[in-house]
Amino acid sequence: MPARRHDLFFASIRSGQVAMMDALIDAEPELLTDLIDLSHRGGPGDAAGMTALHVAAIAGQVEAARRLIEHGVDMNARNAVGRMAVHDAFEYGQVAIAQMLFEAGCEVDACAAAAFGRNDDLRKRLPAEANDMTTGLTPLGWAAYGQNNEGARLLVAAGAKVTGDPWDELAWGPACDVCAMGVAKVMLEAGADPNWRDADGGTPLHNVIASPLVGDPSFFIEVLLEAGADRSLKDAAGHTALDLARAQKTVQAYQPAGGKPTKSLDRTIEILSRG
Secondary structure, three states, rough: OHHHHHHHHHHHHHHOOOOHHHHHHHOOOHHHHEEOHHHOOOOOOOOOOOOOEEEEEEHOOOHHHHHHHHHOOOOOOOOOOOHHHEEEEHHHHHHHHHHHHHHHOOOHHHHHHHOOOOHHHHOOOOOOOOOOOOOOOOOOHHHHHHOOHHHHHHHHHHOOOOOOOHHHHHHHHHHHHHHOHHHHHHHHHHOOOOOOOOOOOOOOHHHHOOOOOOOOOHHHHHHHOOOOOOOOOOOOOOOOHHHHHHHHHHHHOOOOOOOOOOOOHHHHHHHHHHH
């Protein structure tokens, strides 16, 4: 019966069956401290050691999250990769759940503060957490995902690192993923290398073009080129950033988008062709 209740408990949260969830908690309050391993699913927030609140956050179940907080679930518990529910709420765009957590007094570490643009909270965590990697990302990476330019400046002023292993990747990866141009400018002013190479030989030029989240990388590319990015550099497969942009445009021409937004690459190709 305990194993069955565990399974029913997490299933009720994922499906938003709040009455069932409440009944299970009333029968067995210890369920509030149960953990579940969802790492096999492979989603961006799926991990081992997830609490009921983590599950509610990634499932977008606002009422379940509200009731769990009212039942006294630990809002600050971290999963196996160091994330609290508030981090997962950001990852999945669950603003209502995040706001609920803030209002209930959850911990706002530097990563959460940087992601959500809560810069007054961020100041309180600096300089101690300027390079915190508890979540697997630095606060600067979270600031990039949150397009928080002011937060990025606060972090750099407090000693956030932008060069050397693993700091280059932890900064450039998020910035390129979401075309965080303002954060990239802060990074470059702090000495970030516009020609940094990832494990596959890709530079920031390659990576912003490759990101499926970026619709038009051209303005980001201009920032990189102005900072000294070398458009002639090739990745491990022998492709320049221009090669990659042209290849993507060709693929788009012959393969239907299938409902996905089409990447705008004409301006990128024109800019990279100038050299």
